[in-house]
Amino acid sequence: MSRKATITQKEIVNAAFKITKKEGFEQITSRKLAAAAGCSTQPIFRIYENMDGLKKDVYDKAAAYYEDYYNDFNKTHEVPFVDLGLAYIGFAQKYPHLFRLLFISGQGTGGRSMYDLVNGSTENVVKEINKATASGAGNAQQLFMQMWIFIHGAGCMAVTGDYDLDEASSVAMLESAYKAFCLG
Template sequence: MSRKATITQKEIVNAAFKITKREGFEQITSRKLAAAAGCSTQPIFRIYDSMDALKKDVYDKAAAYYEDYYNDCSKNHEVPFVDLGLAYIGFAQKFPYLFKLLFVSEQGDEKKSMYDLVNGSKENVVKEIKRASDDGISNAQQLFMKMWIYIHGAGCMAVTGDYDLDEATSVSMLESAYKAFSL
């Protein structure tokens, strides 16, 4: 009779997620993951045929984590796309390795698009585009694209440590970008 498995797939994913959050997915080795999950490497290889399969599950957990993070952020700015930008930049500052996994690294065919990640299940981008349209912007989707390039650049700068602006300055810059791109 074989021994009952004592470690679950969920526990392995949670351990891998913690390592990814702290050090990046590239730092996961079977031994490091086993130590973090409190098991030998055998259950990991029993559950996962490859690191790509594990990475997909960690990616999905990171995507859900980003959506929860965005949903928990305050949304009190009048200018469209400011709250979206603040949340994105804040996520990059607080969780640079998760940001890289979601928004900078290649994931293959099963990766969600950046738009789908940011839009989320509550259609965050759609709502912001509608707000811009209601604000009198004739081509709000094009404005979103311009703002998103700006916001993504700021997020990437946050990951490298080159974006250290406080929230008030970030709000001012996002509002200025919105006005400039609206012309």
């Protein structure tokens, strides 16, 4: 009689996600994952042939985590792209390892681009582009690209610890960039 599996794929993914959140995906080893999941390495190898499958599942969980983070983010600014930028930078500061996995590592799965992640299922970017158009921006798509390069740079600086602006300074910087890009 075979033994009943006591560890599920979901439990393994949750354990891997916790390690990724704290230390980064590249720090996951089968032994560390087994210890975090409370099992031997055997169930991990039974469920996952290799780390690529696990990485895809952790990536998907991190993408959902970012979407929840953005959806729960308090959006109070009238200037387009400011809240989008604040949330993105805040995520980078709070969850640098998840940010690296999603937005820097190039490990996107399922054909999802950085734009797809940020836009999310509720079309966050589309809403901001429409907001920019409604406020009189000439080429809101181009404006988004300029703002996005600026915002992504700030997010990357946050991950490396080189971004130390408080929220008020960040808002002022994002608003200033928006106005400058509108003129250009």
